[in-house]
Amino acid sequence: MEAAIDTQKISMKNLPAFEALASGHRACQGCGEVLAMRLAMKALGERIIVVSATGCMEVITTPYPQTSWLVPWMHVAFENASAVGSGVAGALLALARKGRLAGGDTKIVIMGGDGGTSDIGMQSLSGALERGHDFVYLCFDNEAYMNTGIQRSSATPRCAWTTTCPLGEEHPGKQEAKKDLVGIVEKHHIPYLATATPAYPFDLMNKVRRGAQVKGPAFIHVLAPCPTGWRIPTQEVIKVARLAVQTRDYPLYEVVNGKYILGKPGKNPKPVAEYLKAQGRFKHLSENDLAAMQQEVDERFAQLQWLASRP
C-alpha cells in the first residue's frame, strides 16, 4: 500500500503544488493561522482525514453550503477533536483489518487552536496521546480566543492585553505565565514533537511531514500571529512571527523520541522588547516589565539549551 505521506524533504525546488484549501476563505486579512494551515496541508498531501476543533479555522472554511476543504474534513465540537480523531483511527484499523477500507493508506490530522488544545481540549488530547493513536496534531496557537473576540486563554502570555485581561489599574493585562503546553505534551513521551511558525515556511512544512511519517502521535505546535488580536498591522504578521524566534521568545525545536533538538539559535538574539513593542497588546509595558520579560525569555531558553545538551 502506498504511504499516505510523501517522505521527500521540501525545498524551494520541490514545493508541493497541492492545496487542501480551495482559493477563497473568510479569514481576516493577514491571518497567520490560515497561512500556517495551508503550509501544513501542502506538506501532508491528499491522503489525509482532517478532524477540526471549533475555532477560527472551522468557521472561516465551512460556511455551508460552501467549503474550502478539498480533503475529507470533520468538525463536531470545541473540546473533542482528539476523541473524534481517536474514533476515526479505530475505524481505519478495524476496517483495514476486515478488508473494507477502499483506497490507500490514510493519515489522520487533528487540529485546534490554543483554546481548543491547551484549555477545553486538553483532556481529550491527553487521552489520545496516551492511547497512542496514529495521528498528527496541529495546534495553531494565536495566544487567545480570537474567534469569540480576543479573550484570554491559558496560552496568552504574561502581561498581554485581551478583553478578559484588560488594562485595569489593579491588573494590567494577564497576570499569569503562558501554560507550557509543549512541555505537557512532551511528558506523554510521544515519538515526535516540534515547534514551528509560518515565518519559517520550509521548517514548518518539513516538521509537519516528519511528524506525519512517524507511527503514533505527533504534535506540531505552531505560533500563529493574529493581526486582529495582537494589534499588529496585517503586513507585519510574518515579521512579528520571525521576531518571536529571533528574540528566543519562541524557539524552534524538535523532540524526537525524547531527544531535544534545538534549531539554529542564532548567535546574537534580539532583545525581546523588539518583539513585544511591535504588538499593540503589549504597548502598556514599562521598562521594568520588559526587563522582567527578558529575564523570563533567557531562563526559558537556558532550560531548553540544557534539555538539548542531554545525550
Add this chain to the structure above:
Amino acid sequence: MSNRVGIEVSIAVAEAVGLCDVDVVAAYPITPQTHIVEHLADLVAEGKLNAEYIAVESEHSAISAVMGASATGGRAFTATASQGLALMHEILFAVSSLRLPVVMAVANRAVSAPINIWADLSDVMPQRDTGWVQLFAENGQEAYDLMVQAFRLAEDHRVLLPVMVNLDGFTLSHMIEPITMMERNEVRRFLPPIEPARLLDPDHPRSIGPFGAQDVYTEAKMQQEMALLRSQEVMEEIWQDFEAQFGRRYHAVESYRTGDAEVVLVTMGAVSETARAAVDEMRAQGIAVGLVRIRMWRPLPQEELRQALEGAKVVAVLDRMLTPGGTGGPVGEALRSIFYDAPVRPRIYEVVAGLGGREINRRTFKEIVRQALAGQEQVRQFTFLDVRCA
C-alpha cells in the same frame, strides 16, 4: 438452532452487540453500565469480536470517538449511564444532527446529587430532545433483541439516526434472566453489513459538520425531524421481519388487559413486568385495570398511545423522574398533550415514584390505582408517592 440460557442481562446485551460485528467500541466505566463494556472488552481480547476497543478517558470522548468511527464507515457502539450520559449531552445533539447511525445502551440510573447509583429515568429524560431514537426494554430478552434491531434501524438509509436502548440499572442490567440467544449467522441474515451514507474518504472528500447559519439551520432541523418521525414506520417493518425470523413480536406501545379497563396504568422500562403482575392480582379482585407500556419513547407513537388509552376513565401514569417546577413528569405531560384535543379525555392521574432506585413493587401499583380510582385530588399535576416530607 437458538438456545435459551440463564445469563446476566448486561452480558447478554454485550453478546448481542458482538453478534452485530461492530467495528469500534469506545467506552468509559460507570455503574451500572460497566458490565456491558467489560464483556465487550473480553470478547475483543479473546478474539471473538474483530473490533477496535478504545478505552477513552471520559464519556464525552466515548460518544465523540464513536462519532469519528461512524463517520469513517464503521459500525460503532458505546454504553453509559447517569452522569456519563449527562456528560455526553452536548455531543448527543451532534450525533443525531450529523445523521450518524451510532447505537448506545444506557443502564438508567439517577443523576447526582445526592449521588445515587440506582435506577430511575432522570438520566435519560433530559436527553429526550437530543434527536435520538429512544427505546426502553422491559426485560432481558427485550434488551438483547433491541440491540440488534437498533443497529438495523439506525443504519437504514431512510433513517440514519442514532438509537439509544434503555435498560433499568441493576433491576434489569444486573438480573440473571432466561434469554433465547441468537446465532451469528442468524443475526447476519437479519442485519445486513453497514452501508455508510456519509463518509470521511480521501477518494471522495466531503466536509462533515460545517457551520450552518440562519439560512440553512431550520431546514437541517426539519430534515432531521422528518427522519426521526419516519423511523417509527421503519421500526415497525423491522419488527415484522424480526418476528418472521425469530418469532418474537414487538410494538411501539404494548397493551395488557386494557379491553374493558376503567383505569389503565402507563409505565416504561423494567417496572412494567411488576405492573403486569399487579394488574393480574387486581383483576383477580375484580378491579378493571389494564397496563400500557411505552417501548418507543422517541419518536413518540402518539396515535398508538391514543388508541391504546381510548375508553379508559382514568390513565394512571408512573413517571420515574421529577421535572422540577414544571407541569408533571415527561410521560404525564406527553399524555395530557395527546389527549388535549380529543373529544373524550380520560382523567390523567400522575404519580412520581421510584426515584433513586426506591422500590416499586406490586403494592406500589395497587396504591396508584387506588388513588386514581378514588379520584384523589392532585395539588399540582402529579402526586409524590410514598414521600416522608410533605
